[in-house]
Amino acid sequence: MNNPLDLSEVIESTREILAQLLAMDVEDISVDASITEDLGADSLDIVDLSFQLGRRYGCALPKINVLDHAQAVCGSVSAFISGGGLTEAGIALMRGSLSAYSAEQLRLGMRPAEIFAATTVRNWAQQCHNLFQHLPASCPECAAKHAQLNERHQVVCSGCSARLSPVDGDEASRRLVQRFVAPDMKAVA
Numbered sequence: 001m002n003n004p005l006d007l008s009e010v011i012e013s014t015r016e017i018l019a020q021l022l023a024m025d026v027e028d029i030s031v032d033a034s035i036t037e038d039l040g041a042d043s044l045d046i047v048d049l050s051f052q053l054g055r056r057y058g059c060a061l062p063k064i065n066v067l068d069h070a071q072a073v074c075g076s077v078s079a080f081i082s083g084g085g086l087t088e089a090g091i092a093l094m095r096g097s098l099s100a101y102s103a104e105q106l107r108l109g110m111r112p113a114e115i116f117a118a119t120t121v122r123n124w125a126q127q128c129h130n131l132f133q134h135l136p137a138s139c140p141e142c143a144a145k146h147a148q149l150n151e152r153h154q155v156v157c158s159g160c161s162a163r164l165s166p167v168d169g170d171e172a173s174r175r176l177v178q179r180f181v182a183p184d185m186k187a188v189a
């Protein structure tokens, strides 16, 4: 099914949730602010943000980071992290992840903790938005193929108005890693 979410609206929701969590004005939360470095969010705030975005949109965002998924899928992250820092393939992996890191956010040799620290409001909104690229092929209730937003801006089936949820965020993230490494695996075989 199509993804009916509008990224700019998800960005607005993310800013509103953060403003409430961090007791800040929405105007002071810029889309390219780092959640931890610029806004001072701690790990509990981030768990809360993930939970509230998930509740708002009806999805479960990933709990495990992309590099840990790569470790599980590939048995090692050596293709992506070398000498403690990102490789070219690691940069491509982060860019292709649900969080859709931009080229400007990443550099060769960047450490995983630095990537985490550089994660912005936009990355969080992207993660939620991109997860809705992983809706079921058709509505589980009525088999219609089109998704839309209802008046409360929730993702619903255009046929029967049932709320639609994408695949679990960790499953989506794992699939993206698998798709990313598949060509390499074929080359090896």
Ligand SMILES: [Zn+2]
Binding pocket: 139, 140, 141, 142, 143, 144, 157, 158, 159, 160, 161, 162
């Ligand atoms: Zn339906």
